[in-house]
Structure formats: C-alpha cells, structure tokens
Amino acid sequence: MTRLSAVTPSGHAQLGNYLGAIRRWACEGAPDDLYFVSDMHAMTTAYNPQRLRALSREMLAILIGSGIKPESVFVQSDIAAQLSTLSWVLECTCTFGEVARMIQFKEKSAGAKTVRLGLLTYPVLMASDILLPGADEVPVGDDQAQHVELARALARRFNTTYGEAFVVPQAVTPKVAARIRDLADPDRKMAKSTRNETGVVFVLEDADMIRRKFQRAVTDTAGRVEYRPDEQPGVANLLEILSACTGQSPKTAAEGIGSYRELKETVADAVIEELRDVRKRTQDLLADPAELDRIRATGAERAAQRGEHRLSSVLRLAGIA
Structure with missing residues (x-):
C-alpha cells in the first residue's frame, strides 16, 4: 500500500x-x-x-x-x-x-x-x-x-x-486536521502565498516574531474565552491552534484562560514549543x-x-x- x-x-x-x-x-x-x-x-x-x-x-x-x-x-x-x-x-x-x-x-x-x-x-x-x-x-x-x-x-x-x-x-479523505485560519483575518485560511504576512506564522520564523504575530491576532469585543466558531471566529482559531499543539479539544483548551491577552500568550508559547525542534533540525540541514x-x-x-x-x-x- x-x-x-x-x-x-x-x-x-x-x-x-x-x-x-x-x-x-x-x-x-x-x-x-x-x-x-x-x-x-x-x-x-x-x-x-x-x-x-x-x-x-x-x-x-x-x-x-x-x-x-x-x-x-x-x-x-x-x-x-x-x-x-x-x-x-x-x-x-x-x-x-x-x-x-x-x-x-x-x-x-x-x-x-x-x-x-x-x-x-x-x-x-x-x-x-x-x-x-x-x-x-x-x-x-x-x-x-x-x-x-x-x-x-x-x-x-x-x-x-x-x-x-x-x-x-x-x-x-485525510483525518480531520487543524484548519488554521489567518490571524489577521479569521475568515480565510492561513496560506503561504498570502501577500499580507501579518496573520501568517511561518515554520522557520524566530520565537519573537511568532509571539508578536499572536499578540496582534484578531479577536473581538465579547471578552469571553469560549470556543464558539460562528460567534467568535478569531478566538476559535486561537483555541484550535492551541488544541492542535496540546492534543486537547478546543473547548477544554479554553478552560482556565481568563483573558484574550492570556490566550494569545498561551497559544504563542505552545506554537513556539511545537516548532522548536523542527526549526532547529531544519536550520541544521540548510546549514549543511x-x-x-x-x-x-x-x-x-x-x-x-x-x-x-x-x-x-x-x-x-x-x-x-
């Protein structure tokens, strides 16, 4: 096969x-x-x-x-x-x-x-x-x-x-995987060919840049960290990214997070850790x-x-x- x-x-x-x-x-x-x-x-x-x-x-x-x-x-x-x-x-x-x-x-x-x-x-x-x-x-x-x-x-x-x-x-049909949306525009998929890279997190970006992009991620004015994709697409996108990195469901991932600032910091930490070894191994290869x-x-x-x-x-x- x-x-x-x-x-x-x-x-x-x-x-x-x-x-x-x-x-x-x-x-x-x-x-x-x-x-x-x-x-x-x-x-x-x-x-x-x-x-x-x-x-x-x-x-x-x-x-x-x-x-x-x-x-x-x-x-x-x-x-x-x-x-x-x-x-x-x-x-x-x-x-x-x-x-x-x-x-x-x-x-x-x-x-x-x-x-x-x-x-x-x-x-x-x-x-x-x-x-x-x-x-x-x-x-x-x-x-x-x-x-x-x-x-x-x-x-x-x-x-x-x-x-x-x-x-x-x-x-x-592959298993359901994370459907990552653009951080600046949650109505569209994150894409490597997007001209405006503000909402796109690249695999080889350094940790500081990744953190800045999540800090600028679009949320809403509701002020509630809940997984409601239709009502809060920006927040839902962040929770789905956190879910993909931690193995939790998006609803579970939201528990205990009290603010959008905390959510963005938590997601940024998870993504940076998820990509850390991949980035290191890739850079080593490119250097050789x-x-x-x-x-x-x-x-x-x-x-x-x-x-x-x-x-x-x-x-x-x-x-x-």
Missing part, C-alpha cells in the same frame, strides 16, 4: 501546512509512502526561478526536519525526465474537455489576461505524479479530488486501450548543503527506481519503445 502526498513551494511553509499535513505525514507515514516537493506545479503562473529553487530546498529540509524519513522524500523536478515522458503519453490519452472543465483551471484563469498552457495541462502532470510510482491512495481535500478522479479515468482508459500498466488510485544534497539525491534515486519499470511498460504498450 502506497500513499502519495505533496506540498508545493509557492511560499514559505506556514503553521497550517505543518499542523494540517506535514506533522501527520511524519507521525503516520508507512514505509512505502512517498512525499514530494512539487516544484514543477509552482510554474503554472508567473514565478521567480531563484526563489522557486530556494523555496524547494527549504521545503525539503522542513519535511526532513519534521521527522519524515529521508528515503521517503524527493523533489519532483529531480525525476522530471520520467514525469515529462509519462505526461506526454497521458496527454495523448486525455481529452481537452476533461482538463478544461477542471474547477481550479476555471477559477485561476478567470479574468486573466494571459493563461499559461501549463495551468490547463497541470492536472495531467499531477496524474503522472500519482500513476508513475503506483500510488494506491492519495489523501486530498475537496479542491484536489477532481484531479485524482482524472488520474483514475486516465489509468483505466490506458489499461483498457493498450494493456494493464497502472494501479488505479483512490482519493482518500552537502548533506541536504545527499538526502535529495538519495530520494530522487529511490523515486526514479519506483517508476522505472512502470514507465518502461507504458512506453512499450503505447508503441514507442
């Missing part, structure tokens, strides 16, 4: 990425599971090459620093030759209508003056990510479920038309580029080996090898 998960380096990893996914991968990952930095996915809109390169290395170091086994992690572009070859075969299996109706394509292209072709064909690359290593399960949220369905459709179509080559993957390169090369080699036989079979069945 192989599960496949990815994180796109569209910005610095933030608290929501860590509590909502990365920490779970480190705790629950099985020996055959794969986790990758999807740097090629970050190219579908305008980007800076140097920044993308730096963010990819940083994200790889964070995954390792969070406790994910190094042999389970790789960077997508390190197996670009395999993925590009498979993507072409799958593009010749896919129809224009299938990718054009993808919700994310419609949302991101709406109103844009120019749209990169990669934004349209990106779901086929994602299908290649999934199908190349033979992933059985892909944990995704609602926003990515449609892409996994496309991977399933392409796998079945190729298997039926040319011969059995692909495992047909299943989209699975030779070791990070070694880990990266080992992960790429393992990922390439996982897909080598399947890609050879696909090319043979497709008539081009």
Whole structure:
C-alpha cells in the first residue's frame, strides 16, 4: 500500500501546512509512502526561478526536519525526465474537455489576461505524479479530488486501450486536521502565498516574531474565552491552534484562560514549543548543503527506481519503445 502526498513551494511553509499535513505525514507515514516537493506545479503562473529553487530546498529540509524519513522524500523536478515522458503519453490519452472543465483551471484563469498552457495541462502532470510510482491512495481535500478522479479515468482508459500498466488510485479523505485560519483575518485560511504576512506564522520564523504575530491576532469585543466558531471566529482559531499543539479539544483548551491577552500568550508559547525542534533540525540541514544534497539525491534515486519499470511498460504498450 502506497500513499502519495505533496506540498508545493509557492511560499514559505506556514503553521497550517505543518499542523494540517506535514506533522501527520511524519507521525503516520508507512514505509512505502512517498512525499514530494512539487516544484514543477509552482510554474503554472508567473514565478521567480531563484526563489522557486530556494523555496524547494527549504521545503525539503522542513519535511526532513519534521521527522519524515529521508528515503521517503524527493523533489519532483529531480525525476522530471520520467514525469515529462509519462505526461506526454497521458496527454495523448486525455481529452481537452476533461482538463478544461477542471474547477481550479476555471477559477485561476478567470479574468486573466494571459493563461499559461501549463495551468490547463497541470492536472495531467499531477496524474503522472500519482500513476508513475503506483500510488494506491492519495489523501486530498475537496479542491484536489477532481484531479485524482482524472488520474483514475486516465489509468483505466490506458489499461483498457493498450494493456494493464497502472494501479488505479483512490482519493482518500485525510483525518480531520487543524484548519488554521489567518490571524489577521479569521475568515480565510492561513496560506503561504498570502501577500499580507501579518496573520501568517511561518515554520522557520524566530520565537519573537511568532509571539508578536499572536499578540496582534484578531479577536473581538465579547471578552469571553469560549470556543464558539460562528460567534467568535478569531478566538476559535486561537483555541484550535492551541488544541492542535496540546492534543486537547478546543473547548477544554479554553478552560482556565481568563483573558484574550492570556490566550494569545498561551497559544504563542505552545506554537513556539511545537516548532522548536523542527526549526532547529531544519536550520541544521540548510546549514549543511552537502548533506541536504545527499538526502535529495538519495530520494530522487529511490523515486526514479519506483517508476522505472512502470514507465518502461507504458512506453512499450503505447508503441514507442
């Protein structure tokens, strides 16, 4: 059984990425599971090459620093030759209508003056990510479920038309994880690509900056520390973060906290402690580029080996090898 998960380096990893996914991968990952930095996915809109390169290395170091086994992690572009070859075969299996109706394509292209072709064909690359290593399960949220369905459709179509080559993957809903909201605007998710970073806590930020951001966190005028998400979204967000760090329920976490100031201080302390070791291990890796390169090369080699036989079979069945 192989599960496949990815994180796109569209910005610095933030608290929501860590509590909502990365920490779970480190705790629950099985020996055959794969986790990758999807740097090629970050190219579908305008980007800076140097920044993308730096963010990819940083994200790889964070995954390792969070406790994910190094042999389970790789960077997508390190197996670009395999993925590009498979993507072409799958593009010749896919129809224009299938990718054009993808919700994310419609949302991101709406109103844009120019749209990169990669934004349209990106779901086929994602299908290649999934199908190349033979992933059985892909944990995704609602926003990515449609892409996994496309991977399933392409796998079945190729298997039926040319011969059995692909495992047909299943989209699975991950366990309920912390849904971290922006500290400055609790109506939106905390996101690594947000331009206004006031309400975003980044994994590698120092303790003083993290504390200042929580001190400025939006609450309300009710003055009551209770878990009421609909009535007090800012307070509820802080309690959910505290809950994720301490293992308590948000309601239990609220008990004994008498003021918003105390709440913010308590949450800041919990987050700083939660990220302390991750930050230290990540910084150590980033300070040792030779070791990070070694880990990266080992992960790429393992990922390439996982897909080598399947890609050879696909090319043979497709008539081009």
